[in-house]
Amino acid sequence: MNLPPAHSPARPLLPVLLWLALVAVALGIFVAGSSHRMVDTDILHLLPQVKQKALVQKAQQQLDGGLQQTIVWLARGDSRQQAVDKATALAQTLQQSGLFQAVELRQQAADNRVYQQLLAYRFQLLDPATREALADDSQAYLAARLQSLFSPLGMAYAATLQLDPAYSYGRYINQLYDTAGAEIYNDVTLLRDGEHWYALLLGDVQAQGFAGQKALATLHASLAGDDILAAGLPLYSAYGAQQAEQEISLVGTLSVIAIVLFMLAGLRSLRPLLLALLSIAVGVLAAWALCVLVFGRLHVITLVFGSSLIGISVDYSFHYFCDRLRNSQDNNRQTLRAILPGISLGLGSSVIAYGVLLLTPFPGLQQIGLFSVVGLLMAWLTVVLLYPSLAGPRPRHRLPLAPLFAAYLARWPAFCRRHRYPLLALLLLWLAGGLLQVQVSDDIRSLQQPDAGLLAQEKRIAAIGRQRPDGQFFIVSGADQHALLAAEQKLLAQLAPLQQSGRLARWQALSGQFPSPAQQQQNYRLLQQQLIDNGLLAGQLATVLQMRPDAIAEIEQQFAAAASQQLALADWVAAVGEPYRPLWLGCEAGSCSSIVRLYGIADVATLDALAALADDGVLFVDRVQTFNQVLAHYRHIASTFLLLALGLIWLFLAFYLGPAAALQVVLAPLAALLLTVATLALAGQALTMFHVFGLLLALGIGLDYAIFCRVGGHGLSTAMAVVLSLLTSLLAFGLLATSSTAFIQAFGLSLALGIFLAFLLAPLVAGQSDNKGESYVD
Amino acid sequence: MLLRGLLLGLLLIATLAEAGVADIAARLQQPAVLHGRFVQQKHMAVLAVPLVSQGAFTVVRDHGVIWQTEKPLASRLLINKDGIRGADIGDSRAMAYIGNILHAILSGDLSALEQQFEIAASSSENRWQLQLVPRSSLLKKAIMAIELQGDQHIRQLQLQEAGGDRTDIVFSAFVPADTADDGLLHEFAAGP
Numbered sequence: 001m002n003l004p005p006a007h008s009p010a011r012p013l014l015p016v017l018l019w020l021a022l023v024a025v026a027l028g029i030f031v032a033g034s035s036h037r038m039v040d041t042d043i044l045h046l047l048p049q050v051k052q053k054a055l056v057q058k059a060q061q062q063l064d065g066g067l068q069q070t071i072v073w074l075a076r077g078d079s080r081q082q083a084v085d086k087a088t089a090l091a092q093t094l095q096q097s098g099l100f101q102a103v104e105l106r107q108q109a110a111d112n113r114v115y116q117q118l119l120a121y122r123f124q125l126l127d128p129a130t131r132e133a134l135a136d137d138s139q140a141y142l143a144a145r146l147q148s149l150f151s152p153l154g155m156a157y158a159a160t161l162q163l164d165p166a167y168s169y170g171r172y173i174n175q176l177y178d179t180a181g182a183e184i185y186n187d188v189t190l191l192r193d194g195e196h197w198y199a200l201l202l203g204d205v206q207a208q209g210f211a212g213q214k215a216l217a218t219l220h221a222s223l224a225g226d227d228i229l230a231a232g233l234p235l236y237s238a239y240g241a242q243q244a245e246q247e248i249s250l251v252g253t254l255s256v257i258a259i260v261l262f263m264l265a266g267l268r269s270l271r272p273l274l275l276a277l278l279s280i281a282v283g284v285l286a287a288w289a290l291c292v293l294v295f296g297r298l299h300v301i302t303l304v305f306g307s308s309l310i311g312i313s314v315d316y317s318f319h320y321f322c323d324r325l326r327n328s329q330d331n332n333r334q335t336l337r338a339i340l341p342g343i344s345l346g347l348g349s350s351v352i353a354y355g356v357l358l359l360t361p362f363p364g365l366q367q368i369g370l371f372s373v374v375g376l377l378m379a380w381l382t383v384v385l386l387y388p389s390l391a392g393p394r395p396r397h398r399l400p401l402a403p404l405f406a407a408y409l410a411r412w413p414a415f416c417r418r419h420r421y422p423l424l425a426l427l428l429l430w431l432a433g434g435l436l437q438v439q440v441s442d443d444i445r446s447l448q449q450p451d452a453g454l455l456a457q458e459k460r461i462a463a464i465g466r467q468r469p470d471g472q473f474f475i476v477s478g479a480d481q482h483a484l485l486a487a488e489q490k491l492l493a494q495l496a497p498l499q500q501s502g503r504l505a506r507w508q509a510l511s512g513q514f515p516s517p518a519q520q521q522q523n524y525r526l527l528q529q530q531l532i533d534n535g536l537l538a539g540q541l542a543t544v545l546q547m548r549p550d551a552i553a554e555i556e557q558q559f560a561a562a563a564s565q566q567l568a569l570a571d572w573v574a575a576v577g578e579p580y581r582p583l584w585l586g587c588e589a590g591s592c593s594s595i596v597r598l599y600g601i602a603d604v605a606t607l608d609a610l611a612a613l614a615d616d617g618v619l620f621v622d623r624v625q626t627f628n629q630v631l632a633h634y635r636h637i638a639s640t641f642l643l644l645a646l647g648l649i650w651l652f653l654a655f656y657l658g659p660a661a662a663l664q665v666v667l668a669p670l671a672a673l674l675l676t677v678a679t680l681a682l683a684g685q686a687l688t689m690f691h692v693f694g695l696l697l698a699l700g701i702g703l704d705y706a707i708f709c710r711v712g713g714h715g716l717s718t719a720m721a722v723v724l725s726l727l728t729s730l731l732a733f734g735l736l737a738t739s740s741t742a743f744i745q746a747f748g749l750s751l752a753l754g755i756f757l758a759f760l761l762a763p764l765v766a767g768q769s770d771n772k773g774e775s776y777v778d
Numbered sequence: 779m780l781l782r783g784l785l786l787g788l789l790l791i792a793t794l795a796e797a798g799v800a801d802i803a804a805r806l807q808q809p810a811v812l813h814g815r816f817v818q819q820k821h822m823a824v825l826a827v828p829l830v831s832q833g834a835f836t837v838v839r840d841h842g843v844i845w846q847t848e849k850p851l852a853s854r855l856l857i858n859k860d861g862i863r864g865a866d867i868g869d870s871r872a873m874a875y876i877g878n879i880l881h882a883i884l885s886g887d888l889s890a891l892e893q894q895f896e897i898a899a900s901s902s903e904n905r906w907q908l909q910l911v912p913r914s915s916l917l918k919k920a921i922m923a924i925e926l927q928g929d930q931h932i933r934q935l936q937l938q939e940a941g942g943d944r945t946d947i948v949f950s951a952f953v954p955a956d957t958a959d960d961g962l963l964h965e966f967a968a969g970p
Contacts, residue, residue, distance in 0.1 A: 081893050112919065147851045150818070150831035152880055152937075152945065153862065155920055159941040162824045187914045544850065548826045 015385035022381065023282055030289035055585065056621055059475055059595050062582045071232035072466060073201040080185045080197050087188060087199035090228060094203050099216050102204040105188060115173050117575040121567040122169035123527055123559060124520035130171050131526065138530035142166060142537065146544050165541065165555050166531055176513060176576060182465065193464045198229075200466070205234040213241035224457065231458040231468070239451040244300045244741060251304075251735045256280075258731045259314055262724050266322070271392045276317035279382035283313040287375035295367055301690075302367040304736065304744055305697070306375070312350075312701055313379035314728065316343045318721040319708065320383055324394065326717035332388040340384070342711050342718070345656060346704045347380045349649045353700045356645040362634055368693070372700070405719035409709070413763045427675070434678020441686035442632035469508070472610065474596040475585070475619040481569045484592045485516040487617055491596060494613055498606065505600020510583050514572050524563065532559060631689050638692045642699065646670060649703065657710070664765040665710050669702030672758035679753055690746040698754025701729060705755075705762035719763075726759045799888055799899045802906045806886040807930045809954035811962075812837040814931075821944045835949075837884045838958045841966045845880075857881050858966055883924075883932060895924070904929050 075090050077083030091105045118125065126134070133141040145167045148154040157167045164170055182200075183190045189200040205216065216238040224230055256277070263273045284306055291298055319339045324332075350372065357369030416423055458468065476491055478484030488511040498504040515523060531537040538556065541547040569592075573584040585593040601607060607622065614620040646666055653662035673695050680687060704725070708718050733755065736748025813836050820829040833847040842858030856863040857877035882890040888908075891897065894917065895910035910924040918940065925936040931952050937945040 143851070147847075147853045149820070150829060150847055150851060151845060151853065151855055152818070152947075153855070153876055155876065155939060155943075155945075158820065158822055158943055159920070159939060161822065184916060187916050545825055545829060546827050547824060551824050 013389075016389050019381060019385040022286070022378070026282070026286035026289045026378070029293050030285055053619075055475060055477075055593060056619065059473070059585060059593075059621065060623070062585070063469070063473070063595065063597070069205050069234060071203045071205060071230055071234055072461060073203060074191065074198040074229040074461060074464065074466070075201065076196050076198050076227040076229075078196060080183075080190055083190060083197040083199040084185060084188050086227065087201050090223070091201055093223070094201075094219075097215070097219055099205060099212060099219065100203045101206045104202045104204075105199075114176070114575050114577070118173075118567070118572070119163065119169075120562070121520070121565050122164055122172075123524050123562045124565055124567055125172045125515060126168055126523040126526070127172045127175045129175075130168050131523065134168075134526055134530045138536060142531070142540055146540060149545070162551065162555060163558075165537055166527070168527065191465045198464055203232075205232075213238040214245060217242040224453075229457050229461050229464075231454065231461050235454055236450050239454060240741070241300065244304070244744070247736070247739050247741070247744065248300075248303055254731060254735060255728060258728045262727060263321075266325075266720065266724060269392075271390075272317070272321040275382075275387060275390060276314050276321075278386075279317050279379045280313055282382050283375040283377075283379035286378040287371040290374045291367055291371050294370060295363070299364055299367055301364060301693075301743070301747070302371050304747065305368045306371055312704070312725075312729065313375055315346070315704055315721065315725045316380055316383045317387075318724045319343055319718070320387055320391070322717040322721040322724070324391070325720075332391045335391075336384065336388050341656075342708050343380060343383065345653065345707050345711055347376055348652055349703045349707065350376050350700045352648050352652055353645045353696070353703065356641050356648065357696065360634075360637060360641055362638070365638065365693070372697075401720070405716045405723060408723060409716065409719045409763050412760075416764055427671075430682075431674055431678050434681040435674070436681075438677060438681040439686040440632075440635065441688050442628050442635060469597045469599050470601050471623040472598055472601060472607065473621055474598070474610075474613070475593055475621060476596060477591050477593040477617045477619075479591060480587070481592055482516065482518075484594060485511045485514070485569070488594065488596065489516075491613065491618055495596075498609065503602040503606040503609070504598060507599065508579065508583065508597040510569065510573070510580060510594050513576075513580065514569060517566055520566060524565075527559070532556060635687075635689045635692055638689060638696070642673075642692065642696055645696075645699065653707075661710065665703070665706045668706040668761040668765045669699050669754075669758050672702050672754055672761050673699060675757045676750055676753040680750060685746075685749070688743070688746050690743040691750040694747040694750030695754055698751050698758060701725075701755045702758025702762070705758050706765055709762045710765060722759070722762065726755065729755050799892070799897050799908070802899055802901060802908065803886070803888040805906065805930060806888075806928070806932070807954065808839060808886045809956065810839050811955040811958045812884075812931075813951075813953040813955065814949050815951040817948050817950075819946045821946070823942050835884065836962065837881075838962060838966065839885055841958070841963070843877075843881045843884050844962075844965070856965060879924075883926065883935065886932065 073087075073090060073094075075083055075086035077086050087105055091103050094100050094103050130141075145157065149158055149161075156170055157164075160167075160170060183192070191198045191200060206212070216234065220230055220235055220238070259276065259280075260273060263276060264270075287306060288298070291302060319342060320335060323339050324335050354369045354372035354376075357365045358373075360366065360369075462468065474491060476484060476487050478487045488509055492507065492509060492511065495504060495507055499506065538552050541552050541555075542549070570584070570586075573581055583595045583597065585595060587593075598610070601610070611620045611622065650659075650662050650666045653665055656662075657665065676695060676698065677687065680691065685691075705722050708722055730752060733748050733752040736744055737752050739745045739748060813834065815832070815834050817832045818830070820831075822829065830849075831847050831851075832849050833845070835846065836844040842856060845855040845857065847853045847855075854864050857880060862877045879891070879894065881887075888897070891910060894914065895912055898909045898911075900907050905927060906929070908926040910926070912918045912921050920940055922938040922940045924938070925934075926932055927934040931949065933949055935945075935947040935949070937947075939945070
């Protein structure tokens with residue numbers, strides 16, 4: 001019989017208003033922040049900034065600088081003009097897509113600026129070929145130059161004859177930007193590949209959210225083919241986002257469908273279902289909003305976690321409505337009071353478990369921690385504040401499938417107790433066999449699975465002439481410029497044999513193009529000896545060109561005046577710009593540094609050989625190796641935090657249940673985790689950091705099961721809630737285990753296994769009072 | 779009536795101008811092989827007198843141009859779609875496509891020239907004139923304009939550089955042929 005609660009009309013409203021206020025705040029933050037953030041699919045951003053030397057970090061930032069947002073496009077044609085036409089059409093398409101903030105096809109003729117800026121030092125700058133020619137036979141050299149004046153080709157030389165009488169400076173500038181095979185045609189950079197020409201186009205992508213990244217992936221897929229190639233970091237990101245999004249929607253949708261079906265089957269009414277969905281939605285909304293507010297951008301693994309959180313946050317709703325089925329005497333508030341201990345302990349343990357993640361130095365784990373804590377808290381608040389007022393009339397029917405739940409709660413533990421010794425033996429064997437075989441894998445390359453098509457395109461682009469540098473490079477330091485350049489030269493000499501044997505394609509270094517101050521003086525003296533002092537230049541200019549004597553005198557005067565010019569490295573770098581500028585790390589605190597970039601490292605043996613060249617003042621940076629070390633290090637930390645969380649939770653529960661009972665409750669999920677690790681090992685899976693992530697989540701869920709079995713105390717309704725929760729979670733996480741993204745798959749698999757085992761173990765730690773099974777007859 | 783006549787007249791002039799380039803292209807003989815001689819005068823601000831060179835050239839249609847300077851310094855340049863051979867690599871790199879332009883001019887390939895230049899045409903009874911202004915900003919920095927004159931062959935080329943220098947080339951002694959001898963083709967095929 002239902003007695004209306006003797007409340008004044010105002011009081012039931014207060015909790016509801018409070019809840020509405022919280023939701024409004026969450027909604028506000030969500031709308032304000034989330035639409036402009038890019039969803040991160042880069043696994044590397046899950047890792048903390050490794051405490052590296054500031055110099056290494058600066059180097060990496062400089063090298064990465066432009067690459068993050070740039071996509072390189074090549075348009076193919078059978079002739080130069082065809083390639084340019086294709087590229088022009090492509091540029092238009094890219095502009096119209098709205099995804100690019102800058103599309104660069106035509107080069108601004110900026111090269112002239114370099115010419116002007118270094119002009120004062122023109123007699124100090126010589127390229128190797130010119131230097132050799134002058135040293136060998138300056139007469140032949142000069143004759144060849146003058147010859148070109150008489151052909152239609154000598155225009156550049158003729159135009160600068162007075163400034164650069166032997167065209168030595170012009171030749172230096174020409175080869176400064178020379179990329180083998182590249183040509184400028186109608187202001188467009190062309191690359192030659194056999195019979196075809198490829199026009200180069202650079203696109204800078206705008207920062208965008210999920211939708212934008214999907215659009216980018218779609219655009220690329222529609223354009224790419226034999227005659228349009230593209231490569232760049234944003235593309236990998238876009239394809240990763242597309243794939244992850246497909247999987248997340250699938251998982252999220254199926255989770256929700258599963259919940260809907262089970263709820264309808266079990267509770268046979270629409271209202272509990274709607275309220276459950278509401279608590280989920282609100283939980284995810286608040287979690288997402290707060291994560292974006294605190295972290296600025298959301299990583300895809302947090303979203304993956306979020307879609308899984310759907311399965312957990314609905315637990316509190318399950319318990320509420322299942323309990324209402326059990327006891328039709330209680331009104332809505334009393335139902336709440338009945339389940340409050342259970343769900344509060346559950347929330348408390350979960351908050352501790354995930355809150356602990358906020359303490360780790362991992363941005364990825366921190367995000368997941370915050371997401372879970374806020375999501376669960378919000379779901380709990382929804383049940384506590386909203387349900388009593390909105391849960392509606394009592395259900396008429398009884399608990400469905402009562403025998404099934406009785407079996408779970410009573411028969412299964414009884415069975416286990418009867419056969420405890422064989423089962424225990426089996427368990428120990430299982431654990432031993434598995435744990436002894438545990439393999440760990442910390443290789444980031446096994447977890448990154450870039451799209452195969454994109455990789456193939458990148459290889460083709462590299463073959464045509466536009467390579468992406470390797471992730472390994474050297475940082476060379478010296479007390480000052482001179483020392484730095486000398487150290488670089490020494491390193492380059494050591495790289496020469498590797499290059500000759502083909503194990504290293506090429507390198508890029510400042511000293512490859514910049515002559516040291518000593519070298520500059522030598523250059524000047526060479527020109528002086530070979531052209532001026534012997535009267536060769538003056539003579540040839542007079543006889544062959546019939547240059548006016550005052551013009552010749554002017555030239556010699558200018559040459560003499562330039563005798564003491566010295567070009568500083570920093571000025572040279574500032575003038576020449578790309579691709580040399582990122583290599584310069586500047587001078588500070590009594591040491592100057594630069595980067596030597598490496599291209600085309602053949603194999604691991606070469607990597608070792610390169611690493612061996614490291615020395616005082618020469619640092620070998622291997623980003624892949626660094627990440628792998630970080631992965632290993634933090635796999636250890638994550639596992640430690642896992643145990644720490646268990647300890648804290650035991651303490652927390654001990655307050656309410658007493659130490660012994662708390663220990664039992666904690667033991668169930670712990671055993672489940674160990675068994676999961678054993679199972680993964682027996683299945684031959686190498687344990688990665690993402691498996692540990694999954695285990696962390698399994699801990700939270702498994703704990704909930706154990707707590708509810710222990711404290712829920714309302715027998716069948718508790719069992720029903722637990723079973724419902726398992727089924728929905730298993731569905732969601734099982735699906736993640738089928739993902740094609742390696743780290744999501746690892747996560748889903750360990751999670752699904754963990755909660756299933758926790759489910760099996762939970763009733764075993766239920767209180768002693770359940771032994772007789774009497775309280776199950778309602 | 780008057781208006782219509784005016785409009786017709788304007789239309790006629792417009793079509794005549796457009797027809798100009800195509801018309802000239804039609805008038806140009808484009809034999810398979812063309813031999814000839816040239817005299818090049820280069821006027822430079824720093825020099826008291828112009829640089830004069832003379833020699834012979836050969837254009838093989840669809841292959842390239844051989845530019846053989848005889849006086850005052852002998853040199854042999856081979857210009858084809860791959861680039862320029864015979865010039866030192868340090869010099870020719872910057873001028874890789876100047877060779878293309880020369881090839882297009884000498885073989886009378888006005889459509890190729892139209893891709894790189896805006897062409898203004900004018901013609902009279904037996905002579906025509908073309909003025910070429912570069913489209914690309916990079917090219918504009920070097921070349922201000924190129925003027926071509928001729929009848930069934932290009933007779934004169936005047937290249938006005940942006941820096942003020944001027945090159946005048948006069949072509950003469952044209953000898954067309956139907957086939958190129960093997961030695962020549964071999965030279966083109968040999969690659970840069």
